[in-house]
Amino acid sequence: MAVDSSTGLPAPAVPRQRPWLVLAVLCLGFFVILLDTTIVNIAVPELTVSLGATLDQVLWIVNAYTITYAALLITGGRLGDMYGAKRLFMIGLVLFTTASAVCGLAQTPAQLIAARALQGVGGALLTPQTLAIITVTFPANRRGAAYGIWGAVAGLATVAGPAVGGWLVTSLNWRWVFYVNLPIGLAALGLAAAFLPDLRFNRRHRLDWRGTALVSLALFLISFGLIEGPSHRWGAVWGPVTIPTVLGAGVVVLLLFVWQQRAHRDREPLVPTGIYANRDFAVMSGVVAAISFGMLGLFLPLVIFLQSVLSLSALQAGLVLAPMSLASIASAPVAGRLADRYGGKDALIFGLVFWAGGIALVLWSTRIDDDRGQLIAGLVIAGLGLGMTFAPLQSIAMRDIMPNVASAAAGLMNTARQLGALLGSSVTGALLQAQLAARLGPAADQNVDALPESFRPWVLDGFHKAAATAKGLEVGAGQSGAHIPADVPASVRPAIEQIALKAFHESYIPAMRLTLILPVIVLALAVIGALFVRHTGRPRTGEERTPTG
Structure with a gap:
């Protein structure tokens, strides 16, 4: 009988001769789940017109997936421990792929919202199983490299989502944003049936x-x-x-x-007893939430800056952001190998410092007259740091987790990641909105003297109302933050547009800089937390599973 030498539990049968093939199958399923979190946003304008969706319905089309996904990750992880990670991975993939087909066939906003929620259920069942199977399939001294590739897939999905989605919407229509999941999902399903190990333990679980x-x-x-x-x-x-x-x-x-x-x-x-008594797991849960907070806290203000202040198109803004994701793809496998050789703590701390330092450089580079070189340099540094955190974080978190609760632990980690992302987007969004609203009126007061006196009260009133409600702000590519009515005389319109643009720039840049301080602080706290990680040395070498009589 074989046992796991690190836990003393019976070791499941694992096809050790082809662990990298197992990893490839897991990454393919994980890729299609992550792709759907970014690919749909690019199709929003077209599906709004096609389905006649209201703004509130559009928000639910985007968020039904996220809310369901976040709410069920812990349950999905525990179900994997009960019924087997392979089985739950395949069930999640079937649900997700079926729901994708229903999304593509939807004729009303309500149908699309319901199908998006079903996609979230499938994603929540699948995602925890990927980490669980990696943890059991790879010995401790090789997991870092596996986690690094797993993290690189996350970066690749981030890059591919908007690009692939934009191409599909432009070349075909919005329905293909969902149909593209079908061949990937079916391929992953067939490969999972053939190559994923069926991890079972003697102990039975109950829900x-x-x-x-x-x-x-x-x-x-x-x-x-x-x-x-x-x-x-x-x-x-x-x-x-x-x-x-x-x-x-x-x-x-x-x-x-x-x-x-x-x-x-x-x-x-539902939460395995004593799992948070494991200091490394508890600390890494907070660190992964902080990393996600920093990611969403950076993207929201930066995307508005690129489009509204620098007047870039959505495609151009995406190209500016691409080096960050590419840098994370490049550094993730390298960090994984370093974690395998030297241990994960130092690599994680360096990654967090680079991640926070890159955001700080982006903060410093947000100027209207910047040539974007310094901005892109900051994004590359941030991307390198982000990629360096993936493998060490997972290695540290899952190192002492019993294999028979690995799916539950992975579900808890992914829930922490998702909640960190939700906090990052909502808290930084609220801070940015409040800062912009507070600065917009005074900025208009300082610039309005360039207009004819008869138009000044009207312009000031418009800006102050926009600032007060925050709903009058328009932040698309090249927009100034305030709507100019069509009945404004053509002779005055250019002057008003110039004043509006200048006032918006003078308001937005300091508001953005102050907002970006928040994710830097959160990541600095994560660095402090990482100092309390117990394991600092090289992972154990040799075989994890040894035969016994």
Whole structure:
């Protein structure tokens, strides 16, 4: 009988002669899940016209996937421990691929929203199994390289999503943004059936239904509040129900879930008992949330800067951002090999420092007269640092996790990652909006003297109203942040547009710089947290599984 020497548990049968083929299959399934998180946004304008969707419906088309995905990751991980990671990977892939076909065939916004939610269910079932299978398939001294490739796939999906989506929408139509998942999903499904190991342990699990219901509801409420907060200005949603009420209810239910897990710790709770007593796993959960916070905290202000201040098109803005993703793809496998050879702690800290330093350089480079060289240099440094965090982080987090709860642990890690991303987008978005609103009116006051006196009160009133509501701000490519009515005389329009553009630039750049300080601070805290990681040395070498009599 074979046992895992690091845990003493029976080792599952793993096709050790072809672990890299197993990794390739996992990455293919993981790629199609991540691709769908970025590819859909580029199709929003066309599907809005095609389906006659309102703005609120468009938001739900984008967010139904994210909310469902975040809410069910923990449950998906535990189901993998119960019924086998391979089985759950394939079930998730079937659901996701089927839902993609339904998305492409949708005739109404409601049908598309429902299909997007089903995609989220499939993604939540599949994602935790990838890390779990990697953890059990590869010995400790080779996992870093495997995690590095897994992380590089995440960077590749980030680059490919907007580019592939833009090409499909332009060449065919928005439905092909979903149809493209079908051949990839079917190929991954066939390869998974043939090559993924069927990981089973002698111990049987049971599902904690109460815990599942509580944590799913809590994560749904928190995700909903964070995603919908900015569009509702953190106020009313339906009647007396407000965003703070939704978030507060989510926190209360989450605390109730924590109490329930502790009260039932002798009955196999949803969150494996003692998993957060593992210091490295607990610290890495916070670090992965901080990394995602930094990513979304950077992208939102930067994309607006590139399009509204530098007047780049969406494609040009994407090309400016591409070096960052390419740098992360290049550095992730290298960091994985370094983690295998020297241990993950130092590589992770260096990656976090580079990640935060790159964002700080981007912050410094946000000037209207910049030649973009310094900006791109900052993005490359940030991308190199981001790629360096993938493998060490996963290696440290999963190192001492028992294989029979690996899927649950992976689900918890991915939930932390998703919540960090939601916090990054919502908190930095709210800060950016508040700073811009506070600066826009005074900037207009300083620049309005260049207009004929009869137009000054009207222009000032427009800017102050836009700043007060934050809903009058337009931040597309080359726009100034305020709408100019069509009945404005042609002789005055160029002057008003110039004043509006100057006022917006003078408001946005300092607002963006102040906003970008927040992700740098969060990442600095992550560096401090990483100092408390226990394991610093080289991973164990030799075979993880040794035969016994």
